[in-house]
Amino acid sequence: MDAAAVHAVHLAAFPTAAEAELVASIRASGLYIPDFSIVAELEGRVVGHALMSHADLDHHGVRLPVLVLAPFAVHPASRGRGTGTALMHECLGRADHAGEPLVLLVGHPGYYPRFGFAPAGRYGIRPPEPMSDAVLLAKRLSGYDPTWRGQLRYPAAFEVVMDDLERPLPPSASS
Ligand SMILES: CC(C)(COP(=O)(O)OP(=O)(O)OC[C@H]1O[C@@H](n2cnc3c(N)ncnc32)[C@H](O)[C@@H]1OP(=O)(O)O)[C@@H](O)C(=O)NCCC(=O)NCCS
Known part of the structure; x- marks a missing residue:
């Protein structure tokens, strides 16, 4: 992974540097899984990046x-050309192949349902407080186990984005 190019993509894509710092924070923790760090390139340039890592679901302790x-x-300069869609399909394919039961994310409810994401509360999964229930989305994979219910607990590596995760998302579909 070209860490500098990935950093630059997240700096340009988000209003603060928190998400760019999250990548570094996860890489510095024991939670980084190289196969779950996916880079999108167009004409030899890094234009997108997705990272999946493990958190805990607190299921009755x-x-x-x-x-x-x-x-x-x-x-932002490369949006609307299907790159996000391709990245998401690659993420879900790799997670499914690895036998993961589900993928959780905090995101715009207008974008992710097209990939099969639904409010996590529908599956009995709650975000950490004080995050709103409305923003946590879940995609079930073939290894999904409906008994996996409870409250999501982010690892310490996510401290850098906690303020962003707790803020309601803007309603705009253009961010
Ligand atoms: C969300 C994101 C990854 C999409 O990337 P992309 O390469 O433009 O995605 P695609 O080209 O595959 O899809 C574009 C489609 O998504 C829609 N879309 C993009 N952002 C959206 C949003 N926030 N809400 C609803 N729809 C959205 C576009 O309108 C377009 O719709 P269409 O297919 O009907 O024309 C990109 O907009 C982005 O990086 N956003 C900022 C970062 C972010 O919010 N990340 C998610 C939280 S970690």
Whole structure:
């Protein structure tokens, strides 16, 4: 992975540097899985990046590992050409192939349902407080187990984005 190019994509894609820092933070933790860090290139340039890593689902005090997709971004200059769609299909394909039960993310409810994401609350999965229930989305994979319910707990590596995750998302579909 070209870390500098990936950093630049997230800096350009998000209003703050938090998501770019999240990539570095996850890489510095023990949670980084190279196969779950996916780069999109157009004409030899890095234009998108998606990272999946494990968080815990607190199931009556038992910690179950679930995948969270964050960050996920395409450079603003390269949007609307299917790159985000291709990145998402690659993420879900790799997660499914690895036998993961589901993928969770915090994102715009207008974009992710096209990939089969639904409000996580529908499957009995709650975000950490004070995050709103409305923003946590889940995609079930073939290894999904409906008994996996409870509250999502982000690892310490996510501290850098906690303020962003707790803020309501803007209503615009153009961000
Ligand atoms: C979301 C994102 C990755 C999409 O990338 P992309 O390469 O433009 O995606 P695609 O070209 O595959 O799809 C574009 C489609 O998504 C729609 N779309 C993009 N952002 C959207 C949003 N926030 N809400 C609803 N729809 C959205 C576009 O209108 C377009 O619709 P169409 O297919 O009907 O024309 C990109 O907009 C982005 O990086 N956004 C900022 C970062 C972000 O919010 N990441 C998610 C949280 S970690």
